[in-house]
Amino acid sequence: MALRFGSDVSTAKTDYGTVLLDQRSGIYWELNPTGSVVVQTLIGGGDEAEAVNALATEFDIEHERATQDVRALVEELRKAGLAA
Known part of the structure; x- marks a missing residue:
């Protein structure tokens, strides 16, 4: 799901x-x-799985770690009311 900012x-x-x-x-x-x-x-229209892949590729980290990081950031942005 794409991230949409207010x-x-x-x-x-x-x-x-x-x-x-x-x-x-x-x-x-x-x-x-x-x-x-x-x-x-x-x-840019990508979903969380694409963000995980981009993060893992760009910074050469494990997918598990990238998944945790993506979920944490998206959750924080949503809790702050910045994104839906």
């Missing part, structure tokens, strides 16, 4: 990852390069 969330790629701005609260979220790969895959 209309009041802005994203910007940086040299170090991705920055999210919650315009409702003014809070910035800075994602490191691994978080950036996950978010860019999901907002």
Whole structure:
């Protein structure tokens, strides 16, 4: 399932990852390069399995670890009300 950010969330790629701005609260979220790969895959229309594969390939980590990381990030973004 693709990740959809609310209309009041802005994203910007940086040299170090991705920055999210919650315009409702003014809070910035800075994602490191691994978080950036996950978010860019999901907002690009990929599902969580594709994000896991992208993360595992890009950073040469085990799929189990990548799965845990993707699930944790997606859950955190949803709990914060940034994504659906």
